Amino acid sequence: MQTIRTLLIFLVGVFLSGSLLAQKTHNEPLFGKSQAKVQVTGRRLKGACFYIVSGHGGPDPGAIGRLEGHELHEDEYAYDVALRLARRLLQEGAEVRIIIQAKKEGIRDGRFLANSKRETCLGREIPLNQVERLKQRCEAINELYRKDRKKFTYCRSVFLHVDSRSKRQQTDVFFYHAPGSKQGERLAQGMKSLFESKYGKHQPNRGFSGTVAERNLYVLRNSTPVALFVELGNIQNAFDQRRFVLANNRQALANWLTEGCIQDFKKK
Numbered sequence: 001m002q003t004i005r006t007l008l009i010f011l012v013g014v015f016l017s018g019s020l021l022a023q024k025t026h027n028e029p030l031f032g033k034s035q036a037k038v039q040v041t042g043r044r045l046k047g048a049c050f051y052i053v054s055g056h057g058g059p060d061p062g063a064i065g066r067l068e069g070h071e072l073h074e075d076e077y078a079y080d081v082a083l084r085l086a087r088r089l090l091q092e093g094a095e096v097r098i099i100i101q102a103k104k105e106g107i108r109d110g111r112f113l114a115n116s117k118r119e120t121c122l123g124r125e126i127p128l129n130q131v132e133r134l135k136q137r138c139e140a141i142n143e144l145y146r147k148d149r150k151k152f153t154y155c156r157s158v159f160l161h162v163d164s165r166s167k168r169q170q171t172d173v174f175f176y177h178a179p180g181s182k183q184g185e186r187l188a189q190g191m192k193s194l195f196e197s198k199y200g201k202h203q204p205n206r207g208f209s210g211t212v213a214e215r216n217l218y219v220l221r222n223s224t225p226v227a228l229f230v231e232l233g234n235i236q237n238a239f240d241q242r243r244f245v246l247a248n249n250r251q252a253l254a255n256w257l258t259e260g261c262i263q264d265f266k267k268k
């Protein structure tokens with residue numbers, strides 16, 4: 001009797017752990033073959049939903065920097081950070097919608113990311129006209145959000161860009177929110193403080209001069225879910241370039257952005 005009971009408990013255990021594990025794995029081909037499988041290892045973002053949007057794409061490369069004879073295209077670097085961010089958010093139990101997609105790229109570890117025009121907006125071709133392009137991604141987000149808002153109490157869209165300024169200007173990271181958005185401002189401020197503390201730890205002599213501001217940008221005004229717009233650095237500046245040319249640094253940016261989302265989600 002005892003043995004049968006032990007065996008039953010064992011079998012139930014195997015069944016439960018099996019089904020729990022089955023629930024906790026995502027398969028996202030956009031991350032590339034080696035990263036497609038995503039094990040959900042945390043619950044800190046359970047109930048949260050994110051729209052991750054890398055800037056530009058398709059016919060528009062965004063800002064272009066130069067390093068060692070290579071062209072650095074904003075859309076490729078923003079996209080790589082976007083994928084890494086999306087993956088981390090999934091690991092923490094969030095629902096994630098990757099709005100700008102490139103079927104073949106995946107998460108890339110190289111320093112120089114090859115340029116392509118293959119990006120789409122959820123599979124749809126990205127128009128060249130700027131207003132049309134921004135309108136397309138906002139409509140994509142808002143359409144998903146109409147359903148998501150019934151399921152999730154916390155939805156945020158995150159727009160990732162790399163700035164282009166004069167070569168000498170080192171810019172750190174800028175966070176923008178929509179004019180008058182209290183929740184957007186809270187998320188942006190939280191991100192800024194988190195980045196300050198990370199820079200304090202990793203580069204204590206340098207300090208951090210990133211800022212938070214409201215900005216009257218099309219995507220901030222037209223995203224129905226609360227939105228955050230991030231400029232990850234100046235693509236022209238040699239020091240800033242290190243921030244996104246090294247894969248480890250792109251991953252660090254994604255990790256910190258994830259932590260910022262977790263902190264904000266806790267405050268909701």
Ligand SMILES: [Zn+2]
Pocket residue numbers: 055056062063074161162163
């Ligand atoms: Zn941009």
